[in-house]
Amino acid sequence: MVRMRTRKNDMNTNKVSKTLLKRLPVYLNYIKTLPEHTESISATKIAKALDLGDVLVRKDLAKVSDGGRRKLGYVREDLIRDIEEFLDVNRTACAVIVGAGKLGQALLDYDGFEKSGLQILAGFDICPGGPRTGGGKPIFPMSRLEAYCRANDVTIGIITVPAEHAQKVCDQLVACDVEAIWNFSPVHLSVPEHVVIQSENLAVSLTALRMQMKNRG
Amino acid sequence: MVRMRTRKNDMNTNKVSKTLLKRLPVYLNYIKTLPEHTESISATKIAKALDLGDVLVRKDLAKVSDGGRRKLGYVREDLIRDIEEFLDVNRTACAVIVGAGKLGQALLDYDGFEKSGLQILAGFDICPGGPRTGGGKPIFPMSRLEAYCRANDVTIGIITVPAEHAQKVCDQLVACDVEAIWNFSPVHLSVPEHVVIQSENLAVSLTALRMQMKNRG
Numbered sequence: 203m204v205r206m207r208t209r210k211n212d213m214n215t216n217k218v219s220k221t222l223l224k225r226l227p228v229y230l231n232y233i234k235t236l237p238e239h240t241e242s243i244s245a246t247k248i249a250k251a252l253d254l255g256d257v258l259v260r261k262d263l264a265k266v267s268d269g270g271r272r273k274l275g276y277v278r279e280d281l282i283r284d285i286e287e288f289l290d291v292n293r294t295a296c297a298v299i300v301g302a303g304k305l306g307q308a309l310l311d312y313d314g315f316e317k318s319g320l321q322i323l324a325g326f327d328i329c330p331g332g333p334r335t336g337g338g339k340p341i342f343p344m345s346r347l348e349a350y351c352r353a354n355d356v357t358i359g360i361i362t363v364p365a366e367h368a369q370k371v372c373d374q375l376v377a378c379d380v381e382a383i384w385n386f387s388p389v390h391l392s393v394p395e396h397v398v399i400q401s402e403n404l405a406v407s408l409t410a411l412r413m414q415m416k417n418r419g
Numbered sequence: 420m421v422r423m424r425t426r427k428n429d430m431n432t433n434k435v436s437k438t439l440l441k442r443l444p445v446y447l448n449y450i451k452t453l454p455e456h457t458e459s460i461s462a463t464k465i466a467k468a469l470d471l472g473d474v475l476v477r478k479d480l481a482k483v484s485d486g487g488r489r490k491l492g493y494v495r496e497d498l499i500r501d502i503e504e505f506l507d508v509n510r511t512a513c514a515v516i517v518g519a520g521k522l523g524q525a526l527l528d529y530d531g532f533e534k535s536g537l538q539i540l541a542g543f544d545i546c547p548g549g550p551r552t553g554g555g556k557p558i559f560p561m562s563r564l565e566a567y568c569r570a571n572d573v574t575i576g577i578i579t580v581p582a583e584h585a586q587k588v589c590d591q592l593v594a595c596d597v598e599a600i601w602n603f604s605p606v607h608l609s610v611p612e613h614v615v616i617q618s619e620n621l622a623v624s625l626t627a628l629r630m631q632m633k634n635r636g
Contacts (some may be wrong), residue, residue: 223634227626235582235606251607290633291626304525304553309621311521314582314605318622319629336521357632365452365531382632384625388531389452390468398635400628402621404526405535408601409444409508411617412536415574415599416507417440418615 222262228252229262230285233278244275291319296356297384300371301363302327302341305386309360311337323354344374351378358382365389439479445469446479447502450495461492508536513573514601517588518580519544519558522603526577528554540571561591568595575599582606 232252233243249259260270267284269276286292294316299306302325310325325341334340342350350356359375361368361383368387375383382398385391393399449469450460466476477487484501486493503509511533516523519542526532527542542558551557559567567573576592578585578600585604592600599615602608610616 223630224627227623227630228620230626231605231620231623232607289626289630291629295629295632304521304528308521308525312621314622315625318625320625358628381635382628384628388448390449396635398628398631400624400631402619402624403445403448404529404619405531406444406448407617407619408532408535408537409447409506410441411575411599411601411615412508412512413440413444413506414615414617415512418598418613 222265225254225262226266226285226289229259230282230289233282233285236278240278242275243278243281245270247275294319294321295358296354297322297358297360298347298351298354298356299325299360299362300327300344300347300375301325301361301367301387302330302335303362306360306362307335309362309386310335310339310341313337320358322360323356324350326350347374348378351375351380356380358384360384360386361391362386439482442471442479443483443502443506446476447499447506450499450502453495457495459492460495460498462487464492511536511538512575513571514539514575514577515564515568515571515573516542516577516579517544517561517564517592518542518578518584518604519547519552520579523577523579524552526579526603527552527556527558530554537575539577540573541567543567564591565595568592568597573597575601577601577603578608579603 229248232248236243245260245263246256249256263270263276266288267276267281269280269284297320299310299322306325310322315322322339324339325335326344326347327341328344330341330343332341356378357380359378359380361371363371365387368385368389369391372383372391372393376393376397383391383393385399385401388403388405391399391401446465449465453460462477462480463473466473480487480493483505484493484498486497486501514537516527516539523542527539532539539556541556542552543561543564544558545561547558547560549558573595574597576595576597578588580588582604585602585606586608589600589608589610593610593614600608600610602616602618605620605622608616608618
């Protein structure tokens with residue numbers, strides 16, 4: 203007998219709180235990186251591992267999956283699928299990286315992003331050191347950026363240039379009609395209203411880490 | 420005349436909320452990366468730039484600095500100093516990186532961490548490709564990890580190895596008595612209660628970025 207399920211992911215995610223959208227990727231990553239033999243997982247265990255409230259996690263998961271069973275928790279694979287469907291990350295987006303230094307090349311050659319639906323096609327640099335990274339990804343001069351982005355339907359621009367060049371590069375990527383900027387330069391960037399920006403600021407993370415150390419010490 | 424100031428930073432930061440401690444490094448980074456000619460900054464402007472509530476930012480800043488002036492805001496340099504004193508980041512901590520691949524070497528050679536009070540002394544790897552990074556930082560074999568950490572008062576261990584080796588490396592660093600782990604591997608790590616752990620998970624960030632794109636679209 204086929205059990206009829208209410209498809210929770212038919213819900214309009216626009217109506218979901220921003221904070222839930224921030225927590226879901228964290229849950230997803232935790233559940234995915236559990237030891238392979240793990241077959242089921244409870245909200246309580248997730249809450250404890252991630253230092254979150256039990257009730258909060260229970261409610262969050264109930265919003266994206268109806269697979270939770272009293273005492274048994276969730277079947278791990280089902281929960282991964284439900285969260286991924288809810289997040290709609292299975293559609294692949296194309297990105298380019300501007301700044302083909304060590305960090306840029308490390309990101310270009312990292313193969314873990316494809317699981318999260320991101321394909322980094324190529325790197326761009328003012329002075330391309332070589333035609334390809336060690337992993338075989340092409341590196342082009344900046345003059346080819348716009349034509350490449352338009353020809354390859356690039357929607358995400360990743361910035362790994364030094365701080366002093368970051369805003370200029372950001373403006374260039376916006377002019378190529380990317381929808382989002384993923385910024386690894388340690389500087390605050392301005393983008394037009396319609397462009398999404400997310401910054402990975404390691405100095406901020408580092409200070410947060412040191413504050414935790416101080417609070418423990 | 421010397422103005423007497425209540426030293427806000429004499430307050431015990433243990434009593435400060437965790438969420439404030441997460442926001443302060445973000446404020447600090449924003450204020451530091453403003454254009455150089457910026458002499459003063461208001462809570463309202465900070466709130467707007469960082470997409471936070473006006474009242475929240477005003478209250479946060481009042482907790483760490485009494486330099487705010489009606490209509491004028493804060494003198495930028497004073498506010499930077501007050502936040503840094505509050506965060507106590509001016510004391511330098513020593514770190515090592517385990518995993519001297521591209522990402523590990525990029526972090527080793529990045530010179531922006533010293534401003535945040537972190538000195539990355541050396542890298543360690545099972546197969547050190549060469550004796551030094553391009554920037555001149557030494558890379559040692561893993562066999563020297565423990566002696567090096569103890570001799571150099573290393574308190575932070577940075578992990579940039581592939582996911583499958585990360586927990587083992589984490590355990591090795593904990594055995595070297597580091598106080599904190601900064602984890603760049605895409606995997607959830609277990610540490611003893613007394614060790615601080617912070618993970619930079621790019622897959623999580625990426626999913627969050629894509630969710631924002633979807634919400635805008």
